Amino acid sequence: MGHRTVKVLGKITAETWLTALFLALGALGTIFMGQLVAEPKVLFGRSLTAIPPSLFPSLVLGALAALAALRMYQIRSAFFSTLPEVAGPSALGRVVMLFAVMFFYAFTMNSLGFLISSALSMAAVSWIAGNRSVVQICLVSLFSPIALYLISTRGLAVALPELSAIEFFYARVFDW
């Protein structure tokens, strides 16, 4: 993709993106309704329900496509932003980094366990949020996951994903 294309895409407003997304969802959903909704259950050749399962979704997605198209028509002269960016590149960079950390947190919670994934993610978030004190970052990211883990698992009897080794350690310390 050329530099010019990236520049043009970057100027498309958030409203245009979202409305186009809704338009695509409504249109594609209506067209491919047959593949997206299972066939209704039939007994002795007759449907068991008063309305087919695709009726309500067809009404909703059809209306969504129509209204999104109408909105696209309304904003046709404002697809691209002519104003300077409200949030500067540093703020946008922080948003991208923050979501990258959150996706990392979501994907590693099961595999690394709650404590390790939380500690890593919290340290990163704290740094992204502007905290530059290493002592504070370490204290917050190490002790708050342990506190929440103990309150949840021991106090409220709620399961949080954790590595077996850590589970065994806690079991030995707290349930001897």
Add this chain to the structure above:
Amino acid sequence: MIEQFAEGAMLSFRFDTISMIVIGLFSGMVVGALPGFTTLMAMAILLPLSFFLDPLVGIPFLLGVYKGGIFGGSIPAILVSMPGTGAAVATSIDGYKLTQKGQSRKALDMALFASVIGDSFSDIFTILMIFPIALLVMQFGPPELFAVLLMSLVIIVATSSRNALKGLIMVLFGLWLAQIGTDPIGGVERFTFGAFELKSGIPLLPMLIGVFALPELVYAVMRSQRAGGFAKLVGARLSRAEFWRCLPTIRRSTLIGTAIGIVPGLGQVVAAMMGYSAAKNASSHPETFGEGEVEGVAAAEAANNAVNGPTLVPLLTLGIPGDNVTAILLGAFVAQGLRPGPQLFEEQGAIVFGILVAMVLANLLFVVIGYLSIPLFSRIVTVKTGLLVPIVIMFAFAGAYVFRSDATDVLMLVLFGLFGLLARAAKFEVMPMVMGFILGAPLEYSFGQTVAMAGTEPLKFLLSERLGMFLVLVATPIVGFYLWRRMRAATA
């Protein structure tokens, strides 16, 4: 009804209920006092905690967070002119001027007393009104229910979105999200793309935390703000004479807030601005408003807190959340196995009244806690974002996970957070989407039942037996639109 009420009142006077209300009030005030953090975010994050408590403990806890948060939002509004919640914007007009005059203590005292009076009156009104309305709703059949649900969505679109077309698009998107999973009528799969995780549909909790809490956190990080060190609590306390002088204003604002609370979607911001405008118009010295008038603080705070009780009327009687806070409360009710609607009063009347009595109890506790802890909360205003955001994110992730112990829910949380942020950037309100999602299944179910009842002669059916339904369906949103425009014109 009286027996159920008495039983509920007895049930609410428990040590664990009272303790959790106190914790809720305290937590709400802490979060509300932090600039950039909202009551809604606090409720979304703490919602999962309520699932593991008894209904008469968990739901009053959330109500405590709500009440504490609304008042907490007025602390930075008064001390540093940074409203912690949208509802506190009107409070900051005169509250901050009082701080600049060296009378911040007086402003916070007035905010506390006006909040409690407004809230208590509206809660008592709710208790008196809710049972007759539930009796009326019990007469509803599927067509009436369908009409009322549709009407609610129309009102939400009209009131919560600046652009009705964008609101409608979001409602439809919410309705579509509600259709993912298993069809409520025929039990067949829809829009699951073969994914096992989607068979039971999209879970409400990650959606609520994702669209309401995560964008707030992202914005807090983008601003990386820290309130200035000006948050000093100075000056004399509120005198008895000043309180009595403000009482008519509190009374007027309470009535305004209570009336606004009944209408879905309007909420505290509108109530506070209307209460403030009405007080200014009725005053013999309107020129003092905006220059540090304690009556201005009273007007805004009484009105925004008086909204709290009546918003529960449509929620408890019809299962329709009137705003985003009650949408979160609906999540708490459903998780506790209590499905709001007319049948709730038949099946669990004592618990419902217990929760309502606990709301009044929370106000009494609120006076004491608020009065004693105002100096403490005034210091919280200066806490760093970099320390709090990671802790709140951890709570959000743990909360999204624990309800079903499913890692997919955590991923959904992030995806909904991303969507919420995009929607905010595109100036699409997420509230209509959440409402569409919550009301999607009952709307489709009642639609199916109505079609079945109509049989082969739908027009004859609708025109003969259900004409009233159509009148309600058509007339109410029109009246709603009209009233909403008048209110907007008044508050502009």
